Amino acid sequence: MKSRFASILCAMLFLCFPAKAEKLVLACNEWKPLVDSQQKNHGLFVDILKTAGQRVGYDVEHQILPWNRLVALTKSGEIDGISCSTFIAENQDWVTYTEQAFWVTEVGLFVRNDSEIKLTQLKNLKKYTFGALKGGAYTNVLQGLIDDNIKLVPYPKEINGMKMLIEKRFDILFTGNILGNYIIQTQNLDDADNIIYLETLFLEDIHPAISKKRADAEIVSERLSKGYKLIKADGTLEALFAKHNLYPTSYNVKLTN
Numbered sequence: 001m002k003s004r005f006a007s008i009l010c011a012m013l014f015l016c017f018p019a020k021a022e023k024l025v026l027a028c029n030e031w032k033p034l035v036d037s038q039q040k041n042h043g044l045f046v047d048i049l050k051t052a053g054q055r056v057g058y059d060v061e062h063q064i065l066p067w068n069r070l071v072a073l074t075k076s077g078e079i080d081g082i083s084c085s086t087f088i089a090e091n092q093d094w095v096t097y098t099e100q101a102f103w104v105t106e107v108g109l110f111v112r113n114d115s116e117i118k119l120t121q122l123k124n125l126k127k128y129t130f131g132a133l134k135g136g137a138y139t140n141v142l143q144g145l146i147d148d149n150i151k152l153v154p155y156p157k158e159i160n161g162m163k164m165l166i167e168k169r170f171d172i173l174f175t176g177n178i179l180g181n182y183i184i185q186t187q188n189l190d191d192a193d194n195i196i197y198l199e200t201l202f203l204e205d206i207h208p209a210i211s212k213k214r215a216d217a218e219i220v221s222e223r224l225s226k227g228y229k230l231i232k233a234d235g236t237l238e239a240l241f242a243k244h245n246l247y248p249t250s251y252n253v254k255l256t257n
Contacts, residue, residue, distance in 0.1 A: 007110045024220065026208060027063070027070040028084035033105065033182045033246060035084060043231040046246040051209065051236060052102070052227035057175035058220075060105070077213025081221070085099055085209040096217040100225035101205035106249040107138060108172040108200040110165060110180050117171065119199045122146050129153055131161045141202055142174045150174050159183055166191050174201070179250045200249070 026049065028035045034045040041047050044060045053060040061084060065073070073079045075094050087097055112116045118127065125146050131141045132152040143150060153170040155161040160182045165173045168195045173180065177197055208224050210217040231237045241247045 017228070020058050021054065024053060024058040024081075025061045025063065025079045026081050026083040028082065029067040029070065029081055030064055031084060031179075033186075035064060040160055044240060045046045045084060045206075047240050047244065048102060048231070048237065049151065049224075051240065052224060054227070055230045056223040056227040058223070058227075074209070074211045075213075077211050079211070080214060081208060081210040083208050084206050086204055087207060091113065094210060094212050095184075095209035096221045097207045097209050098221040098225045099227075100228045101207055102228055103206040103250060105198065105204040106177040106200040106208060107141070107175065107202040108177055108202055109198040110162070110175065111198050112165065112168070113196050115171060115192050116223050116238045119129070119208070122201075125172065126150055131155055131164055131170045131173040131175075133161060133175070138174055138202075145201055148157070159187055160201060162187070162192075162195070166195060172198075176204075198225070208244060 018169060028045070030210070032043070034043050036043040041050075042062055042064060049062065050060045063079070070079065070082060072238070074082055080224060084103075085091075085095070085097065109117075109119070117125075119125070122145055125200065126149075129151045130142060130152050130153065132142075134154050134156055141150065153163055158175060158179060161173050161175065164182065166172060168187060177200065180195075180197065183189070184195055208221065209222045212223075214220060228237075231240075
């Protein structure tokens with residue numbers, strides 16, 4: 001009788017105190033406004049990531065680190081992965097990507113309203129100069145879309161690129177819609193109201209990428225994908241958009257790639 005009572009008591013305690021969530025350490029570089037060290041919860045993207053993780057038993061610890069450092073830590077297995085990676089086929093030897101994209105970035109053209117630049121055919125843009133972020137991946141995309149020989153003017157940071165566009169140091173800035181508009185709205189740049197977003201040319205899927213130093217990397221990526229789908233299906237994802245007052249440009253983040 002005592003043994004049976006003890007078993008029942010243990011079962012009740014197990015129900016009252018569920019298994020502790022598994023810790024998962026992921027990192028991204030500063031990516032305002034989606035990943036922002038100045039915000040208490042590090043921004044909308046991190047909120048999405050943590051909420052999706054909770055649904056499938058992960059306690060996500062998120063760090064904001066320089067890109068080269070977080071890549072090195074992921075390769076060595078010192079952290080569990082990169083939260084905000086784009087899919088690069090050759091990186092699959094050291095990370096496993098989630099099938100689910102957690103964000104879709106619309107990348108396109110910012111121009112000065114008084115430039116009268118119109119988008120008819122991409123080849124017609126060859127005559128203009130383009131801002132190019134030093135070390136940025138978008139430059140190769142832009143060249144592939146238009147021409148390898150387009151004239152590029154380098155800049156060190158995104159805010160510098162927007163300033164240089166305003167100052168007419170080049171004609172077109174190719175960057176993320178949300179990022180560019182965030183800079184315009186928050187940085188109090190002179191003549192920022194003369195800048196318009198002309199057109200989206202490229203969609204970039206953002207995935208968590210789990211270090212293959214973890215033997216269960218595929219399982220982790222599958223569970224995170226499942227967690228995202230759960231929070232989208234029950235309206236939690238949309239509530240997070242409203243909480244941060246920040247929405248995907250298309251307001252339709254894809255369920256699968």
